[in-house]
Amino acid sequence: MSDDLQTPVILTGALQEALKFVNTSLKMLKVEGAANKDGRTPSIWDTFAYAGYAHGENGDVACDGYHKYKEDVQLMLETGLDAYRFSISWSRLLPNGRGPVNPKGLQYYNNLINELISNGNQPHATLHNFDLPQVLEDEYGGWISRDIIKDFTYYAEVCFREFGDRVLYWTTVNEPNVFALGGYDQGNSPPRRCSPPFCATNDTMGNSTYEPYLAVHHILLSHSSAARLYWRKYRDKQHGFVGISIYTFGIFPQTNTEKDRVASQRARDFFVGWIMEPLQYGDYPISMKTNAGERIPAFTNHESKQVKGSFDFIGVIHYTNLNVSDNSDALKNQLRDFTADMAANIYYFIYLITPWGLRQELNKFKLLYGNPPIFIHENGQRTASNSSLQDVTRVKYLHGYIGSVLDALRDGSNIKGYFAWSFLDLFELLDGYKSSFGLYYVDRDDPELKRYPKLSAKWYNRFLKGRRTSIVGTIELEKDPSLVFVSQLFE
Template sequence: MKLNKDFLWGGAVAANQCEGAYLEDGKGLSPMDILPTVQLGRKEAMYHPELALEKDYGYYPSHGAIDFYHRYKEDLELMEQLGIKAFRTSISWARIFPDGEGEPNEAGLQFYDSLFDECKKRHMEPVVTICHFDTPLALTKKYGGWGNRALINLYLDYCRVLFKRYGKKVKYWITFNEINMITHIPFFGGGMVIKEDENVSQIVYQAAHHQLVASALAVKMAHECGEGLLAGCMLAAGSFYPYSCNPEDVWEAVEKNQDSYLFIDVQARGKYPSYAQRIWKEKRVILNMKDGDEEILRCNPVDYIAFSYYSSRLAGVSPDINGKVADGNAIYTLRNPHLDITPWGRQIDPMGLRITMNDLYDRYQKPLFIVENGLGAADKVEADGSINDDYRIEYTRNHIKAMKAAMEDGVICLGYLAWSCIDLVSAGTGEMDKRYGFIYVDRDNDGNGTLERMKKKSFYWYQRVIESNGEEMD
């Protein structure tokens, strides 16, 4: 299949995983800034954020990250050489509003002005996530995060500044990164610290409702800007397969998929799906909606469905499963015996991308946008300076082929943004050794290194893919 000439080939990063400069030029703290590496207790801090708020772990990888804040021109020059047409990043809410509210920080605004100008200079379309696991920590401490409805208006104040300032520079916007993650990692997804004796489901689903209302109003605001802005939603995707043809396994997969799609159903279709009532009943959730919320959701659906895909997932209740699990991007999944698996426990399933794209497009009939897909691996720099990451080439090639097959199935897809164009701090583990980029960054798990950038073998391969618009992939 030949892709349209306007297909958006590119790469993706997140502010809190690459920028560094965590308190520079007036920036406030965000959740990533108080999370250590996995070796120091990252999962403890992520799932029990009360510890992260009180404990000094010593080293925090986001504080310096890869220093994109000071090196973005150098990095974008490399990405221009790579040939990317679209560059996805996020705006750090705490860099614009250090306390999450009040007056915007002009130094932060100027940084993103310069960043987007540099993108345009190098013929790259910015794709911007408004909130990428980046609710200012000040809003956690003052309001309790997204569990408090007050954050809707604070988020909209933030959006208003962004659309007014960057509306002529940025066309593609994403309201929340992987919104379905709020039920799995509520501190990252919603800036919330939940006590053990509280009804977690009640809090996270109420917080998600606040985000859904905020998202819908942000879509409305974007459309009213008159700049032709497109606003999309985003989910952490990967269809659940049933472990076997046992009807109970099949139903378990159906329920898991419904859990993943619930919030996107609202953003794309404008209302909660019928199965939401069952989920709320099972989880003892009584959703508090204000007058007008349903109309806001109904009148402001998103323009496109953005999603991350790393692997499919597996669900079932069969007795022979034996508790074997894999990394499902913070979502519980069983180990699929038919798939290879990375050293970090993530399963590799290119066909799953085709299946997931068909599931999403059949469900929503809106354009899709792959904004994250990539392989985390331990890359080795050889004595001659080469980095021979053939495994990343194979992974990316097979997933692009699966994407093209889905498009032959009739799926409309706006673009493919690899995660990532450059090495950065892993969100899940806080590591640098788990590398995703086509560009190597000389920094290790302890923050040592020169920060020198080096092109990997995959850089030159992806360069040819883009030059040929997906025709040359050998």
């Protein structure tokens, strides 16, 4: 792991100079649209959407970032963003999953990267975000086959070679823990592999008892292969960094009983330790190996050494907290999936603003995993999609969670940056266009897909520019009625 990972841009003036880390906004693949244009082939996410599993919607147009990227970069500049995280579509760059590079896909990403940099915006690129080329899924089953390691490493090298002179921050795979659970256990996200009685639907194939473990195993081997290739061939010349992102929760026991406290730790092993312990220590958590037994793959000595330490930074994805109670009786079931192996009942708090969970989670990374460099890769509030620009609750959410990051920073966590999810209202994985996370509303009834700033965008702009954003109570900034909001954590 690199010891010299530096924050690329330091904000001045914000939060009385206490919060000195990158504060930026996030983009993902389905901003692009142009799904069937200029040589791009379908990904497993496209197949999932075309089958009707995203409320019958798809990302064929999305926010049309493919054509509107210059306009969007200017909007980022006006907002005050200094970094932008985006996903590269594997099937746009390599339509066959391997082999020749698509020149038009290459041109698009070069254009986007150059536009970002020319406007003072640091690009952070993600290589895989639920969007494996469908051709590889059809050929050998994608992530459940060891063949994926060679193909992913090839794809990663194409990206390093073509874009690494300008892109310094590389995330290999976005939230592999959630990707594996949704895609290979419950079957409610791409590529919709699962088996009864664990399936969300009945028309799927796969095996929920072992495929989630197998998929993550191959993701970790692919990630480490790509990371070590970068360090070996490109780091000395390009001076960049490679990491992976993990979906996290603030995890708390449902009651103060010993059983629930132990179950909470076990749940954390299964959600976070599943990824972090191999990266930090070279093997899966003991609780996972004990409960899953032979269904969880074993690393060879060579693989363990390859995976251990194969990151320069960790991306933390965090939205909310969950409570955990013991369900050890699930271990008596002869047929078990990941959830049964975890032996815990989970209670989610989807809409609550509970920022203390993020602070706790960041402190856990400090205590358990050697205080690695961390970027908050996603953090934001889900609301129903509508044309209202008065997203007061999103402002309150950002207030609280940015405050928790500041608290963790003061606790000594090695935080390098923060990305708010998301810059625009976009095509979400499960919700399609039915939910909203964006700072900017996209009018889908307008042929030009015009963008409109929400209250949160205006607040975020002031925050990034280090201007006063709050007093306790309800305030009005610059006599702009759209900037009225309540409560704040900082002065």
